Amino acid sequence: xxxxxxxxxxxxxxxxxxxxxxxxxxxxxxxxxxxxxxxxxxxxxxxxxxxxxxxxxxxxxxxxxxxxxxxxxxxxxxxxxxxxxxxxxxxxxxxxxxxxxxxxxxxxxxxxxxxxxxxxxxxxxxxxxxxxxxxxxxxxxxxxxxxxxxxxxxxxxxxxxxxxxxxxxxxxxxxxxxxxxxxxxxxxxxxxxxxxxxxxxxxxxxxxxxxxxxxxxxxxxxxxxxxxxxxxxxxxxxxxxxxxxxxxxxxxxxxxxxxxxxxxxxxxxxxxxxxxxxxxxxxxxxxxxxxxxxxxxxxxxxxxxxxxxxxxxxxxxxxxxxxxxxx
Ligand code: SF4
Ligand code: MG
Numbered sequence: 497x498x499x500x501x502x503x504x505x506x507x508x509x510x511x512x513x514x515x516x517x518x519x520x521x522x523x524x525x526x527x528x529x530x531x532x533x534x535x536x537x538x539x540x541x542x543x544x545x546x547x548x549x550x551x552x553x554x555x556x557x558x559x560x561x562x563x564x565x566x567x568x569x570x571x572x573x574x575x576x577x578x579x580x581x582x583x584x585x586x587x588x589x590x591x592x593x594x595x596x597x598x599x600x601x602x603x604x605x606x607x608x609x610x611x612x613x614x615x616x617x618x619x620x621x622x623x624x625x626x627x628x629x630x631x632x633x634x635x636x637x638x639x640x641x642x643x644x645x646x647x648x649x650x651x652x653x654x655x656x657x658x659x660x661x662x663x664x665x666x667x668x669x670x671x672x673x674x675x676x677x678x679x680x681x682x683x684x685x686x687x688x689x690x691x692x693x694x695x696x697x698x699x700x701x702x703x704x705x706x707x708x709x710x711x712x713x714x715x716x717x718x719x720x721x722x723x724x725x726x727x728x729x730x731x732x733x734x735x736x737x738x739x740x741x742x743x744x745x746x747x748x749x750x751x752x753x754x755x756x757x758x759x760x761x762x763x764x765x766x767x768x769x770x771x772x773x774x775x776x777x778x779x780x781x782x783x784x785x786x787x788x789x790x791x792x793x794x795x796x797x798x799x800x801x802x803x804x805x806x807x808x809x810x811x812x813x814x815x816x817x818x819x820x821x822x823x
Pocket of ligand 1: 743744745780781782783784786787788789790793798810811812813
């Protein structure tokens, strides 16, 4: 199985008042064909920013370095017109709040057809028919009628189905889903996840699923990369990460999952706050919140270490170099 996406040493620096601040630092990951990778972390950890960098949708003033190989081509080298051929065609994206990405003044059918006109050279008539077919595929009843309606006439769950129809329209090889179910209630959330799982499997698509919800990761992903303050701190197969987490942050995240105890649901938040972009701690960025922080953690940044097959951790506790640094 080849890799459809390979991100290497991605660095993203935002310009604020003439200065640059590091939002994402040395992030590397890959997604194999047909695989779903979960990118998980608290809000502001850089996961959405990473996906926007892949889509080349960040502001011009933002400095992006590294490589983003998609099917063997570095997306960072493409011109804007070349990138437009990739966006929505080869790589599609769905966001948390469909209302902000749907255009309120165009009919549903027209919005689904748009990328088919742009990328597939269809006529308006062909695009309309295909739009109706796609609405049926995403489980929307009365598809012919809905195609003629406007976004505000639909429920949140139906709007997210429409977004999925738009994303699927050109049969992309990679789907990026950024918190696709966060705005939905639990029942609808489960239905949308089911739908995504079925469609990506049927179409042999690879998926980058961005979420803060480990429950969603457990249900949907093959592998998971845990992000903290702009860095990937742990990465591995989902089963491994859930059963044998090694990074103190991942352990904290898993502990914060609600546990059903009799009738009570208990949440255990990780103490402390995510550091701000303007004030990143030196060394390991998790050190101010880490119960195991050592002296070396506050000055030196651990590099990723392989702890077992396909399982990498960025923490001095799992570093052979630790002893060398201490003596
Ligand atoms: Fe904690 Fe140190 Fe590991 Fe960072 S490197 S997670 S501070 S033990
Ligand atoms: Mg986000």
